[in-house]
Amino acid sequence: MDEFAALIDALIYTRSRNEKLRLIAEYLRATPDPDRGWALASLTNELDFPAVKSSTIRNLLKERIDPVLWTLSRDFVGDTAETASLLWETGQVGAKTDVTTSLSLDEVVGRLSAMTRGTVATELPKLLDALDVNGRYALLKLATGGMRVGVSSRLAKTAFAQAFEVSIDDVEEYWHGLEPPFPELFAWAAEGEDPPDIENLPTFRPFMLAHPLEETEVSLKDYAAEWKWDGIRVQLVRAGHEGEEQTKLYSRSGDDISATFPELLDALPINAVLDGELLVRGATQGGEEGGAASFNALQQRLGRKTVSKKMLREAPAFVRLYDVLILEGEDLRELVWEKRRKRLEGLMSHLPDSHFDLSALVEARDFEHLTEIRERSRDDAIEGLMLKRRDAPYVAGRRTGLWYKWKRDPLLVDCVLMYAQRGSGRRSSFFSDYTFGCWDGDPDEGADLLPVGKAYSGFTDAELKKLDRHVRSNTINRFGPVRETDKSLVFEVAFDSVHESKRHKSGLAMRFPRIHRIRWDKPVHEADRIEALRALIRD
Amino acid sequence: MSAPFSWIRPEPWGIHVVPADAWIDPGRPVGRALVTHGHADHARGGHGETIATPETLAIMALRYRTGVEDENGELPTRATPVEYGETIRLPGGVDATYIPAGHVLGSAQILLEHAGERIVCTGDYKRRADPTCPPFEVTPCDVFITEATFGLPLFTHPPIEEEMGKLLGRLEAHPDSCVLVGAYALGKAQRVIAELRAAGHTQPIYLHGAMEKMCRLYEEHGVELGELRLVSDHAKDAMRGHVVVCPPGALNDRWSRRLPDPITAMASGWMRVRQRARQRNVELPLVISDHADWGELTRTIEEVDAQETWITHGREDALLRWCQLHQRRARALALVGYEDEDD
Numbered sequence: 027m028d029e030f031a032a033l034i035d036a037l038i039y040t041r042s043r044n045e046k047l048r049l050i051a052e053y054l055r056a057t058p059d060p061d062r063g064w065a066l067a068s069l070t071n072e073l074d075f076p077a078v079k080s081s082t083i084r085n086l087l088k089e090r091i092d093p094v095l096w097t098l099s100r101d102f103v104g105d106t107a108e109t110a111s112l113l114w115e116t117g118q119v120g121a122k123t124d125v126t127t128s129l130s131l132d133e134v135v136g137r138l139s140a141m142t143r144g145t146v147a148t149e150l151p152k153l154l155d156a157l158d159v160n161g162r163y164a165l166l167k168l169a170t171g172g173m174r175v176g177v178s179s180r181l182a183k184t185a186f187a188q189a190f191e192v193s194i195d196d197v198e199e200y201w202h203g204l205e206p207p208f209p210e211l212f213a214w215a216a217e218g219e220d221p222p223d224i225e226n227l228p229t230f231r232p233f234m235l236a237h238p239l240e241e242t243e244v245s246l247k248d249y250a251a252e253w254k255w256d257g258i259r260v261q262l263v264r265a266g267h268e269g270e271e272q273t274k275l276y277s278r279s280g281d282d283i284s285a286t287f288p289e290l291l292d293a294l295p296i297n298a299v300l301d302g303e304l305l306v307r308g309a310t311q312g313g314e315e316g317g318a319a320s321f322n323a324l325q326q327r328l329g330r331k332t333v334s335k336k337m338l339r340e341a342p343a344f345v346r347l348y349d350v351l352i353l354e355g356e357d358l359r360e361l362v363w364e365k366r367r368k369r370l371e372g373l374m375s376h377l378p379d380s381h382f383d384l385s386a387l388v389e390a391r392d393f394e395h396l397t398e399i400r401e402r403s404r405d406d407a408i409e410g411l412m413l414k415r416r417d418a419p420y421v422a423g424r425r426t427g428l429w430y431k432w433k434r435d436p437l438l439v440d441c442v443l444m445y446a447q448r449g450s451g452r453r454s455s456f457f458s459d460y461t462f463g464c465w466d467g468d469p470d471e472g473a474d475l476l477p478v479g480k481a482y483s484g485f486t487d488a489e490l491k492k493l494d495r496h497v498r499s500n501t502i503n504r505f506g507p508v509r510e511t512d513k514s515l516v517f518e519v520a521f522d523s524v525h526e527s528k529r530h531k532s533g534l535a536m537r538f539p540r541i542h543r544i545r546w547d548k549p550v551h552e553a554d555r556i557e558a559l560r561a562l563i564r565d
Numbered sequence: 566m567s568a569p570f571s572w573i574r575p576e577p578w579g580i581h582v583v584p585a586d587a588w589i590d591p592g593r594p595v596g597r598a599l600v601t602h603g604h605a606d607h608a609r610g611g612h613g614e615t616i617a618t619p620e621t622l623a624i625m626a627l628r629y630r631t632g633v634e635d636e637n638g639e640l641p642t643r644a645t646p647v648e649y650g651e652t653i654r655l656p657g658g659v660d661a662t663y664i665p666a667g668h669v670l671g672s673a674q675i676l677l678e679h680a681g682e683r684i685v686c687t688g689d690y691k692r693r694a695d696p697t698c699p700p701f702e703v704t705p706c707d708v709f710i711t712e713a714t715f716g717l718p719l720f721t722h723p724p725i726e727e728e729m730g731k732l733l734g735r736l737e738a739h740p741d742s743c744v745l746v747g748a749y750a751l752g753k754a755q756r757v758i759a760e761l762r763a764a765g766h767t768q769p770i771y772l773h774g775a776m777e778k779m780c781r782l783y784e785e786h787g788v789e790l791g792e793l794r795l796v797s798d799h800a801k802d803a804m805r806g807h808v809v810v811c812p813p814g815a816l817n818d819r820w821s822r823r824l825p826d827p828i829t830a831m832a833s834g835w836m837r838v839r840q841r842a843r844q845r846n847v848e849l850p851l852v853i854s855d856h857a858d859w860g861e862l863t864r865t866i867e868e869v870d871a872q873e874t875w876i877t878h879g880r881e882d883a884l885l886r887w888c889q890l891h892q893r894r895a896r897a898l899a900l901v902g903y904e905d906e907d908d
Contacts, residue, residue, distance in 0.1 A: 038843060039842060039847065039850065091718060092890060094886045095887070098717060098886070099883070103719065103840070108838070108839055109719060112721075112837065176843075
């Protein structure tokens with residue numbers, strides 16, 4: 027555990043990507059199994075200890091120190107795990123038990139896994155008592171997930187590949203078929219044993235992703251255009267020997283969401299790996315012809331562990347197919363897009379219309395014509411266009427020049443800053459999360475502001491400092507960590523779409539809101555009204 | 566008979582000592598200022614008369630020309646020195662005594678006595694030993710006006726030896742780099758240098774140009790800093806394996822490009838919080854502060870044991886809460902202009 031804590035500490039203070047890779051690779055080479063596997067799992071966010079929640083930690087601490095002092099401290103630090111690691115020994119006499127031997131990471135993981143909601147309150151303190159401040163920090167981060175050490179899952183895998191001189195693409199390929207602490211992966215990469223066998227397992231294959239198209243024009247000779255449907259990107263996988271086939275549905279991040287959409291699991295009649303957009307039947311996107319409801323309709327079905335019959339009837343899901351990666355054991359990813367597209371088109375007649383259709387190509391004379399088509403897409407409630415290089419293979423991740431997403435321009439509305447909250451991570455202590463509102467009537471006749479959204483992005487570091495100062499010097503009320511400001515600042519907020527929502531008092535919810543411009547100059551009574559925002563609904 | 570302590574009034578820009586018409590650490594020019602120490606959020610130029618310790622006045626003369634003749638040979642601002650332990654009688658029957666605060670060279674608490682009441686204003690202070698200034702003295706009083714910069718229970722400054730060990734250890738492990746330490750130009754920088762000397766580091770230490778004059782001033786006041794060199798006078802390679810000290814603002818500045826593979830360190834109490842260190846792109850956080858930590862703040866309030874504790878600047882909410890929990894009468898003063906200096 028000491029080595030792991032030291033690694034986490036070193037990573038936090040390291041800026042250079044190469045240095046981070048070196049630190050992780052060195053750790054992975056020097057540390058025995060299974061500790062290094064657990065460390066890798068923790069850096070890639072693969073660990074989950076359901077009994078240990080942020081609230082568990084909060085409650086433990088509130089028993090040890092005054093709740094008000096805890097809240098003030100947590101608010102300042104911006105991170106529950108770090109605050110707890112710093113405060114654990116405060117005011118505790120002789121808290122440190124005699125620790126002669128250091129705990130291994132494996133033991134720590136074992137003890138965390140064994141905790142239940144009933145035992146966590148007595149077991150977690152024992153672990154905390156056995157560690158110093160850095161150890162406590164690493165433990166709590168490990169236990170609650172989200173290390174916040176500036177290491178993405180991809181970077182950790184790259185470090186693994188570098189440590190043992192194997193290909194990162196192979197690591198990605200095997201990754202999703204394996205479980206922490208990844209003994210097969212280390213056996214293959216570090217000991218030179220056979221690679222893990224995933225061919226007959228329904229594992230997730232890394233997605234090919236797109237860059238945003240910015241001020242570039244592309245030739246339609248080289249690129250094919252498709253609509254960018256507003257659902258969620260999914261991968262449907264069926265694999266296994268005859269009679270033992272299994273089907274799984276994965277989200278973009280590789281999460282298994284099969285249970286949420288059971289109707290799709292029996293619908294695929296052949297072994298294949300398919301890439302597409304998960305949508306709900308409807309007539310919002312692209313009208314009757316488009317055949318898909320708004321994202322809002324799909325959202326009603328996301329995040330559910332079980333689905334009612336009513337839900338299946340009222341919001342039936344289907345997959346609009348973009349690509350085919352593997353077909354009846356044949357890996358097609360090396361083929362160029364045009365060839366894969368042909369195979370996909372040929373496949374369609376074998377798939378039931380009830381659950382699958384093909385993402386149509388958008389035909390245009392030239393780029394200018396395509397631009398016109400894209401501009402009309404808002405009326406059709408479509409997010410925008412995708413541009414795919416005709417001669418590109420299917421490669422994992424985001425490669426320059428192969429795929430572009432070309433979203434339509436965002437909607438804009440002027441809102442008034444109402445509340446602010448401190449951010450976390452690099453923004454801890456800065457007021458960086460803003461809730462803004464629109465007028466519920468004529469502000470000159472005494473109308474109120476109603477919150478319409480919340481944004482955390484779209485401003486530079488210098489603007490963040492200025493906004494932070496604005497919040498500090500214009501606070502009129504405090505509700506725990508939330509500051510209410512004096513309603514004196516206008517934000518031009520950009521967003522992709524707006525929908526009805528029962529969750530908000532204004533009855534509206536924005537999709538992807540971000541601060542487009544800070545209107546230091548604009549008087550607040552000139553900000554937009556709720557009606558103006560409501561008029562933009564396309565549901 | 567007027568209400569207790571009504572002769573002293575906290576205003577947003579300073580503490581007004583009414584009978585003497587004097588201000589403690591005022592944030593704007595006044596006729597008569599009682600200044601606790603030379604940091605910019607406490608000491609400003611332009612006061613008619615500044616009453617402070619001789620060391621603080623020397624710092625203010627350097628920074629604001631306080632008590633220095635102008636080009637016409639006139640004296641636009643007067644400086645009245647008061648030694649530690651000395652009492653000065655102010656108009657209106659107020660006695661002011663300057664007592665060591667242990668914060669930086671010349672830093673003082675000011676004890677004010679009037680109408681049989683004693684009020685101590687600490688300015689900034691710490692309780693740890695510091696080779697560059699005499700230690701804080703606990704002074705019994707009726708009202709104790711304390712700072713609260715690190716007034717949250719999570720702030721525990723580690724022993725300075727540990728932090729020096731981290732710094733020298735890193736230097737030893739990277740003989741081809743230099744360790745660039747960001748440190749507040751008045752006080753922190755000199756303390757870090759003096760502590761390095763105390764830890765047995767005899768190598769020359771390189772300085773950013775903005776630190777030179779203050780280091781010389783410290784030396785003139787008897788603080789030994791060993792061999793100091795200016796970065797601008799030396800070639801890049803000469804600095805490999807050495808400590809370089811600069812103001813925090815220069816850490817991520819273009820200036821640092823002239824250094825050989827610098828490892829960025831920062832000496833500050835805020836470095837206790839990881840994300841604070843990350844925000845400043847610090848690779849080697851050194852938790853070194855010239856302020857009292859939480860344990861020292863609360864211990865000091867108990868030791869002084871005043872009838873009332875007034876809390877000036879910093880994390881006043883938490884210290885106020887602590888006073889409530891310990892049945893101590895306390896209030897927070899909403900003073901403006903004090904900043905979270907890079908300490």
